[in-house]
Amino acid sequence: MATRFKIEQPKIPYDLTPTDFQYMDEPYYELCIISDCSIIGEDIHRIRFEQVIFKNVTFVDVSFRNIELTDVIFEKCNVSNTDFSDAIIHRVEFKESKILGLNLSDATLGNVRFENCNANLSNFGFAKLKQVMFDSCSLCNVDVFEAKFNKVAFKQCDLNEANFIGTSLKGVDLSSCRFQQISVALEDLKGCEVSSEQAIGFAALMGLKINE
Numbered sequence: 001m002a003t004r005f006k007i008e009q010p011k012i013p014y015d016l017t018p019t020d021f022q023y024m025d026e027p028y029y030e031l032c033i034i035s036d037c038s039i040i041g042e043d044i045h046r047i048r049f050e051q052v053i054f055k056n057v058t059f060v061d062v063s064f065r066n067i068e069l070t071d072v073i074f075e076k077c078n079v080s081n082t083d084f085s086d087a088i089i090h091r092v093e094f095k096e097s098k099i100l101g102l103n104l105s106d107a108t109l110g111n112v113r114f115e116n117c118n119a120n121l122s123n124f125g126f127a128k129l130k131q132v133m134f135d136s137c138s139l140c141n142v143d144v145f146e147a148k149f150n151k152v153a154f155k156q157c158d159l160n161e162a163n164f165i166g167t168s169l170k171g172v173d174l175s176s177c178r179f180q181q182i183s184v185a186l187e188d189l190k191g192c193e194v195s196s197e198q199a200i201g202f203a204a205l206m207g208l209k210i211n212e
Contacts, residue, residue, distance in 0.1 A: 005151040007131050008111040010071040010091045012051050164188065174198065 019032035021039050027047040035055040039062055048068040055075045063083040072092045080100040087107040096116045105125040113133045120140040130150040138158045146166035157177045164184040170191030175198065189202060 005131055005153075007113055007133055008091050010051075010073055010093055012053065012071055012073065016051075016053060 013031070016031055016033040019029065019034055021029075021034055021037065027044055028050075029048070029052050030050040031052075033053040033055065034057055035053075036057070038058045038060055040060045041062070043063040046066045046068070047064050049070070049072050050068075051071045053073045053075065054077050055073075056077065057074075058078040059080070059082045061081075064087075065083055065085050067084050067087045067089075069087065069089045069092050071090075074092075074094045074097050076096050077094075078098045079094075079102055080098050081102070082099075083103045084107060085103050085105045087104060087109075089104075089107060089109045089112055091111045092109075093112070094114045094117050097118075099114075099117050099119045100121055102119065102122045104127055105123045107124070107127045109127065109132050110130045112129075112131075113135065114137050115133075115135045117137045119134075119137050119142060121142065122139070123143045124147050125143050125145040126147060127144075128148045128150075129152050132151075133153045133155065134157050135153075135155045136157065139154075139162055140158055140160045142159070142162045144162065144164050144167050147164075149167060149169070149172060152172055154172065154174055154177050159174070159177050159179040159182055162179065162182045164182060166185065166188070168188045168190075169184065170188075173193040175193055175195040179198075186202075194202065
């Protein structure tokens with residue numbers, strides 16, 4: 001499946017400075033790489049990262065509400081159960097990372113790619129997603145309640161028991177994805193692209209009986 005829109009990649013120079021994460025009164029990190037460490041028990045409001053790479057970093061009991069991420073890469077990280085609610089995220093990649101239960105409710109995402117990530121139970125409720133790609137991700141039980149989609153793609157993802165109630169899937173191609181059951185309002189399926197097998201499942205939701 002070819003993506004019908006272009007996602008801008010993070011603009012990050014090669015000569016980043018290795019940096020340890022430390023709390024600051026006005027926390028702002030730029031032009032650095034944070035790697036092979038754990039960030040534990042932090043609760044910081046409006047922290048900012050710009051042109052930063054996180055590599056092999058584990059987040060434990062972390063709340064970064066209203067975080068701002070611009071030109072950032074998370075590579076082989078564990079960001080599970082971290083609070084990124086109300087975040088502003090632009091030109092960011094999550095690659096081969098564990099983001100189970102990541103809270104992105106009410107977040108604004110633009111030019112963001114999730115690739116080979118375990119994002120089960122993550123929360124995108126009321127979020128705004130523009131030019132966002134989920135590629136080969138596990139998104140079981142993900143909550144995408146009342147979200148706004150503009151050029152969002154799912155490629156080879158597991159969407160079993162995902163919740164899309166209140167989110168229009170117009171223009172979204174789910175045909176390469178797999179699921180046994182998802183929650184979605186019939187009116188929000190208008191304009192969504194599905195496989196023939198998936199269409200049979202959605203027809204059952206409408207109470208139709210299909211004779212083979």
